[in-house]
């Protein structure tokens with residue numbers, strides 16, 4: 413039996429293909445929802461026809477990563493016995509909690525999306541989380557050659573590292589194909605964009621990184637006020653109060669600006685398929701956009717995803733108002749937009765979960 417631990421939307425997106433691939437190989441899999449973002453986690457799993465097998469109820473009122481971790485580790489440790497291996501994904505507090513619990517319980521730990529590094533303290537706390545998980549993992553599924561190299565540089569033994577591609581690309585290509593073949597799903601996914609004027613360019617914006625809360629967010633919002641003059645802006649607003657309140661204060665009611673609740677995964681993929689340009693600080697969107705040929709401007713100072721920069725699909729733009737306005741306007745006037753819109757697959761070709769499941773069955777057995 414394998415135990416997969418996750419708590420947030422991106423973990424659901426990237427673990428769902430692995431759950432399906434393991435079950436397709438006859439493995440018994442239990443998915444634990446930590447409750448970090450329970451509603452988004454549940455909804456995202458449901459988009460893949462999955463439900464969590466265990467739903468923890470210990471995070472009520474826990475606000476800081478320290479509180480979340482402190483409550484999760486003892487409960488997760490109690491779930492560990494009897495499992496062949498525990499799987500965590502990425503860099504969330506839930507993932508670190510699952511990793512620590514597995515380590516204390518002496519159950520082998522598998523890390524999905526291993527080896528992503530910026531080389532500095534940012535992003536906080538994610539860089540710290542994934543580096544610590546990297547020290548605890550017995551098996552590292554690294555999405556790209558750069559991630560494999562980062563693990564080698566930290567002294568991780570080569571036989572513990574497998575280059576797999578990113579399972580988020582499996583999820584994306586699967587959903588993209590469904591949206592093109594299932595008219596009812598596509599109609600439901602398109603509904604949130606109903607009010608968008610399709611004659612104007614469409615800028616899709618997501619923003620939630622902790623290091624951008626405060627001054628960075630305010631500067632981005634000032635840029636969006638200027639940009640809304642010439643384009644449609646679609647912004648699914650992250651529910652964190654440090655994001656939600658300033659976004660509504662700056663942009664609510666402005667013509668051309670569509671402030672939406674967080675979109676379900678099918679609707680968000682649909683929005684990426686319709687957009688002219690994405691402006692984001694999300695990790696997952698940096699990976700997904702190149703696969704769809706959606707040019708992406710990254711509102712961060714550093715990224716652990718250099719591959720999209722190398723293929724030319726992504727550019728770093730930071731969070732400064734003038735830089736964002738200039739970059740978006742420049743691209744929309746035709747300066748390099750078509751080169752950035754060439755679909756490429758630097759993060760994987762859509763077979764990552766099958767590779768991972770195959771390696772897990774080989775190393776740990778099937779049941």
Ligand SMILES: CC(=O)N[C@@H]1[C@@H](OP(=O)(O)OP(=O)(O)OC[C@H]2O[C@@H](n3ccc(=O)[nH]c3=O)[C@H](O)[C@@H]2O)O[C@H](CO)[C@@H](O)[C@@H]1O
Nearest residue numbers: 422425501502503504538648674675676677680694695696
């Ligand atoms: C430091 C860092 O970069 N860490 C990342 C962070 O995740 P993130 O930054 O990618 O998080 P988000 O942007 O929240 O999610 C993105 C996913 O959500 C979908 N989406 C988006 C908006 C919406 O309205 N509806 C949706 O469905 C979208 O298509 C995509 O698949 O933690 C992950 C877990 O460990 C890590 O893997 C990952 O490194």
